[in-house]
């Protein structure tokens with residue numbers, strides 16, 4: 001699978017982990033000028049929401065995973 005994140009400012013990352021392998025999203029993002037932040041947790045400390053921030057223009061998107 002291929003995973004691409006592209007910001008309006010032109011900052012872009014494409015990740016292509018080998019099939020059925022684990023991808024450490026945070027580490028990959030940080031090599032290309034993006035940042036990963038988890039922002040909201042529920043009572044059991046399960047992540048509910050995370051953000052991908054662009055370091056170049058400070059834009060971000062929030063993604064829900066609950």
Ligand SMILES: [Zn+2]
Pocket residue numbers: 007008009010011054055056057058059
């Ligand atoms: Zn940007």
